[in-house]
Amino acid sequence: MSGPKDSGSTVKQPTHPEHSLQGNTDGRLLAPDLARGFMxxxxxxxxxxxxxxxTETTQIGRPLGGTLVDDITNFFSTLFVVNRGLPLFALLFGYGLAMMVRRQTESGMLERKSKQLIRRRALFLILFGIIHAVFIGGIDILFVYGISTFLIGWILFKKDKVLTYALVYMSLFFVIVLPIIWVIFSVITDIANVETPSRGSLTPGNYVEALFYNVINLPIGMLGQLVMYPMLLTLLIGVWAGRRNLLDAKLHRNWLKGMAIIGTTVLIVGALPLALISVGMWITTPQMEGFMTFLQIISGIAGGLGYMGIFGLIGSSVKQAGLITRSLQALGRRSLTFYVFNETLLVILLSPVVLGLGASTHSTGALLIALFVWLLSLVIAAIMAEKRIPGPLDSLMRKLVYK
Structure with missing residues (x-):
């Protein structure tokens, strides 16, 4: 990505009207947009x-009980959905940051100016996240990724050796610490709740209560994301992949094939024990459930890489984009706008402070509602692309970052 003029250098302002959260511009690969739309x-x-x-829930938030169809939904969601979308998001986010810094450097932008733009992007992600989480009430990820950008942003300007050391040390940290955290969390949860209460008693009943609840929950959720999930590690892996332009199948087809095969295999194997626990096919101790939760979470990184590999191969094989491909691409190019749009609709439909369908539905019903929301966003994105309308929030983010 290029940036505004800086003293001592002449660079071009990004010109593509369809900026995504990751900051990619025109001339970018198809694969990242497809992956973002799927994400x-x-x-x-x-x-x-x-x-x-x-209803009662598992440690990763899946509702327990219900019908056989709900059990099937829980089983496959534990394998392919839960803790899979966010790792893919983190990988793409880190990938986009690396590509952005590289394009700024190639355009002649001074490192000082590039660092300033990274910090501005992080700051406005935090601001967007606060507004989204507190006033809309959606399940937010923007805030934590803004914080994460501040934490790992300096590595974007270091050599590969520094990035490699950071990946090694952070991998060791999460592999050692995360299982301990989740085992302890599982044991404490089991002791504190002989019969785990439903979340209905913990949710706000009106919008004013929801505001206070959201303000309190925002920093707690951020700390949970950083401590109990390997978000920073996943972001750094995305930076590593971005530096190598790994989604370019012309350069890395064999890598993408390996990622697709190995990543999805690890994804399934790592989540299978917890999937069996979630549907009652395996009754075990809280300690073992905590460890299996760790395996499900850590395998999500491999799953994110697997999904990246799949879309990298798909993106390179598309000769002429059809309606579905164009729509998915349009959605991915407006990922910030439609992330907030989707979360807003979920709040309206499922939140107890609006329509409250979350109190009367189960896993399968929630799945169908999510699918409806996503399909609606896909249609709207396709119409916007046809009329050459950029995503409002994506465009606003660009204007705020680049003044």
Missing amino acids: LLIIAIAHATLWVVA
């Missing part, structure tokens, strides 16, 4: 279930 579906499905409040 919004995975996130919508995962987040919709978090509004189901009439």
Whole structure:
């Protein structure tokens, strides 16, 4: 990505009207946009279930019980959805940051100016996240990624050796610490709740209560994301992939094939034990359930890489984009706008402070609602692309960052 003029250098302002959250511009590969469009579906499905409040839940937020269809939904969601969309998002986010810095450097932008733009992007992501989480009430990820950008942004301007050390040390940290955290969390949860209460008693009943609830929950949720999930590690892997332009199948087809095969295999194997626990096919101790939760979460990184590999191959194989491909691309290019749009609709449909369908539906119903919301966003994005209308929030983010 290029940026505004800086003293001592002449660079071009980004000109593409369809900026995404990751900051890619015209001439970018098809694969990242397709992956972002798909990511919004995975996130919508995962987040919709978090509004189901009439039943007990698993440690990763899946409603327990229900019909056989609900059990099947839970089983496959644990394998392919929960803790899979956010790793894909983090990988693409880190990938986009690396590409953005590289394009700025190639355009002649001074490092000082590039760092300033990274910090501005992080700041406005935090601001967008606060507005979204507090006033709209959606399940937010913008705030934590803004914080994460501040934490790892300096590595974007270091050599590969520094990035490699950071990846090694952070991998060791999460592999050692995360299982301990989740085992302890599982044991404490089991002791505190002999019968885990439904989330209905923990949710606000009106908008004013929701505002206070959201203000309190925002920093707690951010700390949980950073400590109990390997978000920073996943972001750095995305930076590593972006530096190598890994989604360009012309350069890395074999890599993408390996990522698709190995990543999806690890995704399934790592989540299978927890999927069996979630539908009652395996009754085990809280300690073992906590460890299996860790395996499900950590395998999500491999799953995100697997999804990246799949869309990298799909993007390179598309000779002439059809309606579905164009629509998915349009959605991915407006990922910030439609992420907030999808979350807003989920709040309206499922939140107890609006229509409250989360109190009367289960896993399958939440899945269908999420699918409806995503399909609606897909149609709207396609219409916007046809009329050459950029995503409002994506465009606003660009204007704020680049003044």
